[in-house]
Amino acid sequence: MNDPKTPGWNGGQNAFGDFAPGLVHYTDKVLFDEVWERQGLSKRDRSLITISALTALGKIDQLQFHLAFARRNGVTDEELKEALLQLAFYSGWPNGMGATTVLKNIIDSEQGSDMHATDFDQIFPLGEKNDAYAQYFFGQSYLAPLASGSVPVSNVSFEPGCRNNWHIHRGGGGGGDQILLCTAGSGWYQAEGEDPVSMEPGTVVRVPAGTKHWHGAKADSWFSHIAFITPGEGVSNEWLEPVTDEEYGKLPKYGEKA
Incomplete structure (x- = not known):
């Protein structure tokens, strides 16, 4: 196992x-x-x-x-x-x-x-269902790899209400930072102990290595972001517990900004 x-x-x-x-x-x-x-x-x-x-x-x-x-x-x-x-x-x-x-x-x-996934207007491909990481998501997400190599870049799309689990990116020597660039829709980013950040097209978030956080769509909106991790020493990802309905339910609804 x-x-x-x-x-x-x-x-x-x-x-x-x-x-x-x-x-x-x-x-x-x-x-x-x-x-x-x-x-x-x-x-x-x-x-x-x-x-x-x-x-x-x-x-x-x-x-x-x-x-x-x-x-x-x-x-x-x-x-x-x-x-x-x-x-x-x-x-x-x-x-x-x-x-x-x-x-x-x-x-x-x-x-x-x-039924509405293909109607979501965005500049990058929607990709395939993100089945490989489904156990770490609540709801349906989609993954479209955009570039490979030493810094893989992907477009991640979330259906309304979909979010990933709390997780931590680790790394040293400048590695392990995650960069999120919202390209379409509306979503949330939240670091542990901090207020949620409303992500709209053009919003950029840097997640320092070692930060416990999650990100996902708002309850009433699809959401897409580009994501990549800065290269460095010992880069890894640690998946933690899901974002509960209680936590998610406390967020502003209907696309309101935090």
């Missing part, structure tokens, strides 16, 4: 803050930072087990997150459909139907976005 390590989960903290410190600790530091990171099972298998348990218990509200999380962990849509069919027989037909409805809504939402 070669699952990437993604410690630093803070979903419980974002949801409850100081209200329930014990629950926050065991959710973030034990369940996600330890149990989900154990090597005895892949994250893919852990997702299937979790979905089976939640479906059997009728916990439809939690399946919205865990079905999407399973897809990011490598479970295909066809595998999820088959798993839910099997569960319908063993955990009760209403439970299976409810879980399948959640999955259908997730897929339908993405397909509805795909």
Whole structure:
């Protein structure tokens, strides 16, 4: 198993803050930072087990997150459909139907976005679905490589509401800085502990190496940016926890600037 390590989960903290410190600790530091990171099972298998348990218990509200999380962990849509069919027989037909409805809504939402992807007006190619990095994104993104060599340059496009996980670019000797240049649409960049930055065409952001950050589209707008990393010593990327719905929901909506 070669699952990437993604410690630093803070979903419980974002949801409850100081209200329930014990629950926050065991959710973030034990369940996600330890149990989900154990090597005895892949994250893919852990997702299937979790979905089976939640479906059997009728916990439809939690399946919205865990079905999407399973897809990011490598479970295909066809595998999820088959798993839910099997569960319908063993955990009760209403439970299976409810879980399948959640999955259908997730897929339908993405397909509805795909219908408008080619209508997004931008100067660079949209590219292909960014499946290789899907586990690190919420929603659909697209990747169009523009230049290779020592400084690869890509155009990254996000459907409305799509964003990548918190992550850190590392490097030394001047390397590891990320440069983001917004070319179309409207999106967000945010560094940990700082206010979000509204990105419009022409906005340029330099992300210093070692900065924990995320970027993605606004809730009502497609978004594209050019991205590249400055070359140097030991350049690498560390993917961390997703940007939670609570964090994203605090941002201004309808294209308002921060």
